[in-house]
Amino acid sequence: MKLRSTLYEELALEIEDMVARRVLLPGERLPSVRQQRARRGVSPSTVFQAYYLLEARGVIESRPRSGYYVALRAPSAAAAAPEPEASRPDGAPTSVDVSGLVFDVLDAARSRAIVPFGSAFPSPLLFPLERLARGMASGMRRLDPWSTVADLSPGNAELRRQIALRYQLDGVQVAAEDIVITNGALEALNLCLQAVARPGDTVLVESPAFYAALQALERMELKAVEVATHPRDGVDLDALAAALERHRPKACWLMTSFQNPLGSLMPPEKKRSLVALLAAHGVPLIEDDVYGELYFGHRRPTLAKRYDGEGLVMHCSSFSKCLAPGYRVGWAAPGRHARAVERLKLTTSLAAAMPSQLALAEYLGQGGYDRHLRQLRAALAGQQERMLAALAAHFPAGTRVTRPEGGYFLWVELPDGVDALALHQAALREGIGIAPGPMFSAKRAFRNCIRLNYGHPWEDSHAAAIATLGGLARAAVQAA
């Protein structure tokens, strides 16, 4: 499966490169499927997949009954804004009080009429909901009634086996018995945190941090230390080492691949160093990896868990962002804390829903997951290009934007003086949701930053919304 994926992706990359070097010009017709097949000896489906990917990325366009053409306004990396620099938090431990702000922002954007740039989710239209429902129906038909009580904890055996298999494909050895099925990744993360930290303890997080991590610290009365993080390769290990020495944290909660909101991806060697550093201090890593499958490159990013010789990496993920939104099935592979997490799960909410687990076990057993993921990644990559191009066209000079290699968030640093909370209010009045930077910091920093969600199929209304947002941002710059 990897091999086939490589073939069409290589073809797509080659064509993309030709467009970038203007070997293929805007509006020019691409070779037909038959021509590609004759010239390169690849199957029609490989060509179709490559063209589909390029279309999703906005590089080419199909014209009915005519063929594929280079897009007239093919997105160009050169036109995009520069990247933000690494964050520089002050590093002092902070009690967290950000939950109110987070809820206010999320509540304000609940209406379906709001342009969903502030959403935490990709579009549900990108998921195989019908196939999942069929999987559920057939799983339920074969249901052994006793499994409704006997398999409550730590979860459906077949699903845990499937998850262990995927770990193995990613080069990580996790026994099915050491996987705890949870009510989504959020519960997995919370249980892992509870297993290793008590009220008053300190926990290291990225800067900016995923707001749900901050909310978890707030709820458990833990202190946050935010550590400098680079938008491209993640948390700064020197800063992390200093924080470990100074604050003796009980845990480190990081998103090692496509961090929310930065989209940063720690390279394999950096992940290895991270795990070694934490092991030297005996500090558990809570590895939040819910976006790891949403990569735009050639292969899945390595897991920090892969380098875990001590059982100190508590790897958490779910199917909510990449397959089955609303099913609420996640898991933890908590290493040496597996039993503790399993027991916390039992006393917190007993078990995850059995029909959801059966549906996923059934779906994974049928083997369409990787195909779905390839389509999803292609769609997200294309949507990112569209949004980057729109931002370049409409946002004020001095704006910096990430260009993550996966996930569905852009982190936008606006010129100094722009107040993201005010921009959020102004955008809402125009029917546009955004996620203002202060949501992502215990100290409510990142006042001039916003997170934008490109996880929704690109529509004209989205282009218009980016233009409107850009106008609001330009006005804010002038007023500042």
Place this chain on the structure above:
Amino acid sequence: MKLRSTLYEELALEIEDMVARRVLLPGERLPSVRQQRARRGVSPSTVFQAYYLLEARGVIESRPRSGYYVALRAPSAAAAAPEPEASRPDGAPTSVDVSGLVFDVLDAARSRAIVPFGSAFPSPLLFPLERLARGMASGMRRLDPWSTVADLSPGNAELRRQIALRYQLDGVQVAAEDIVITNGALEALNLCLQAVARPGDTVLVESPAFYAALQALERMELKAVEVATHPRDGVDLDALAAALERHRPKACWLMTSFQNPLGSLMPPEKKRSLVALLAAHGVPLIEDDVYGELYFGHRRPTLAKRYDGEGLVMHCSSFSKCLAPGYRVGWAAPGRHARAVERLKLTTSLAAAMPSQLALAEYLGQGGYDRHLRQLRAALAGQQERMLAALAAHFPAGTRVTRPEGGYFLWVELPDGVDALALHQAALREGIGIAPGPMFSAKRAFRNCIRLNYGHPWEDSHAAAIATLGGLARAAVQAA
């Protein structure tokens, strides 16, 4: 529906009474359906339902192609053991450390080969799993993809409406907006507790208490004060009033109907007084009501929530024990703390599984729930009679047994000197699970008590297991 239910139940009670007074003798043939119909003017289905109920209770037996006969060994209340007396805990606040014991006991009895008297669940064979699965399939077909992200919290609107309707039928006004759907009742209870108590606070519970309540206190580092409780009518209000004065608790966690493990049922007036007493102290009541639908009497027990004028009663329940085991759908109606609980739910595990919620909304909308409940209650009532009769026949003199009016647990007080933990080990060696008394107390009291589950269709192997258990108990008495 209530009216029809009354008709057949009245007929059943009348016949039961005739059997008890030996107007109808063991082995005697009952009037045929046609005769009953002619004599009393009731419909055949009323007669069938009455006979079905009596059969489930073990009062009558059907013989193929012949009719219904008074059972040869009809259970007789007179033969049963006396009830235990009210508990008398010392009332001092205790840190809780019972979770390890609870897990050891539950783990030991996980095998399906073990006779499930120690189980916390009724038999899954008593539930309409196929109809639920069909409800799920049709709910999923009509699924609006956006609902998978938009309806995450506080839960599916139609399901909340259905639950609000049932509250209304029970005489309680709860708005659908004030219901938070959770991952089973256990999560609802935990979230309610978190909303009102912080580490170090004191919480009042029954004595004996449901062990998951004790585990919740242990996990949250709360102190337990166990309050005297009578096996028939529940917590002692004088003892409760004294504990409120003395310990200034932050919450009171009680099971007002068919308490686990006692099966006690607080009468309506007592519930009213309870709510008034707590309101006078401004202390929230966390009302765990998961067994309320499993009544054997004429109507559903009143909810303490019904008397709640202050929004201080946090009513929690689920579908796990009465309709859909494994679906993990429960809810809280947390009164004035509804928003706080909703937000805790969001940061703890985001939402309950959407397919499970859809299946239940669909099922409830179709209207077979009450019929299913009537069958379930009749089955449980019959199983209770069988187990009571077996206990009376085999357990040592001096044994006391509850006879709850609902639920599926018996609480058995063995003669002094019998060690329930040792009995548990001995029973396990014989392939029999029981729940030893110390699981139900922060102080590990109730050393000579056990909880027995009668929620499984009665089998010959169950009768043999009770005989074996009785033998072990008699041996323990002699050794003591």
